[in-house]
Amino acid sequence: MALNKAQHSIEEIDGVRCSIIEKGVSEERAAFLKNLLELNNYEVKTKAEGESGTVTVGVTDIVFNVILSVYGRYLKSPSGKKVTPAYWLQQSNKETEIEVNYWSFGK
Secondary structure, three states: OOOOOOOOOOEEEEOOEEEEEEEEHHHHHHHHHHHHHOOOOOEEEEEEEEOOOEEEEEEOOOOOOOHHHHOOOOOOOOOOOEEEHHOOOOOOOOHHHHOOOOOOOOO
């Protein structure tokens, strides 16, 4: 499920029911997502989609929700910082990992 799709879908990958993370992605994107999700202790399953060269990525935790995990800042990047939407979407470099809080702590 991409960040712009609110519908949570579940499909079988290799005989295991999975929460679908993204469909129709490149192998490079699938590798990025797999590494990130496995770092966060999710079991990732992938499935090639015919001859188009695209991949479906899913996790075996069927209650996993991409939108809640990314916007709720529950995922960690390889450097240990919280994953932002820009980092998830690979829109720019490592500077997107900056921990942006919408509040500030005072004394």
